Amino acid sequence: MVLADFPAFVSLWQEPEVVRYIGQPRTEAESWSGFLRIAGSWALEGFGQWAITDAADGAFLGQAGFFRGARGLGPDFDRVPECGWVLTGAAQGRGLGREAVEVVHGWLDAQGFAGPTVAMIEVGHEASLKLATRLGYRPMREIEDDGDRVTLLRRG
Numbered sequence: 001m002v003l004a005d006f007p008a009f010v011s012l013w014q015e016p017e018v019v020r021y022i023g024q025p026r027t028e029a030e031s032w033s034g035f036l037r038i039a040g041s042w043a044l045e046g047f048g049q050w051a052i053t054d055a056a057d058g059a060f061l062g063q064a065g066f067f068r069g070a071r072g073l074g075p076d077f078d079r080v081p082e083c084g085w086v087l088t089g090a091a092q093g094r095g096l097g098r099e100a101v102e103v104v105h106g107w108l109d110a111q112g113f114a115g116p117t118v119a120m121i122e123v124g125h126e127a128s129l130k131l132a133t134r135l136g137y138r139p140m141r142e143i144e145d146d147g148d149r150v151t152l153l154r155r156g
Contacts, residue, residue: 001038001051001063008060008088009035017089021125023146041067047081047108052091052100062087064100066108066117073120076140077152081108083119085128098131105135105155116156123149 001009012018013026013034026034041048049065064085070078085101108114119137121128129151137153144150 001035001049005051005060006032006035009063012060012062012086012088015089018086018092021122021128022086037067038063038065045081046113047111049084050100050104052087052096060088061091061096062100064097065104069120071120071145073143073145073152076154077118077120080116080118080154083117083132083155085131097127098134101131101135116154118155119153120145120150121153123151 010026010028010031013031016025019025038049045068047066049063049067051060052062052064053059054061062085064083066081066083068078069082072078083101083104085097085104087097091097105117108117117137118140119132121132123142132153132155135155137155140152140154142149142151
């Protein structure tokens with residue numbers, strides 16, 4: 001991601017339908033913190049999230065990649081890279097999420113530090129669960145996180 005992506009990043013995280021399975025709409029300040037965490041992940045870990053952009057016009061459509069969430073969910077989850085993906089409402093349903101998540105996994109798998117990855121998906125978010133399963137993620141356990149039932153998954 002680049003600084004010019006930030007206004008669209010803010011808009012993405014304010015779309016109620018986009019974040020319904022991953023939290024609440026974020027303020028601009030909360031989005032800025034998230035944006036900086038992405039940059040910091042690349043600088044400190046050597047992996048992070050990429051911007052998903054429209055090939056035709058470069059418009060920001062979402063993000064996909066890896067991070068360490070340090071969520072306090074146990075060493076089997078917290079100590080390995082977590083995969084996450086999110087698309088604007090306008091970009092959903094076009095196969096872009098699948099394409100992006102397959103590409104980021106291909107990139108990670110080719111790295112010398114590659115290993116297991118994890119994901120957290122809210123119970124009922126069938127599209128993301130289907131995508132995670134397609135990529136080889138398998139359920140570890142179901143927990144409550146911030147008032148929502150989520151499934152923790154592991155790949156590799």
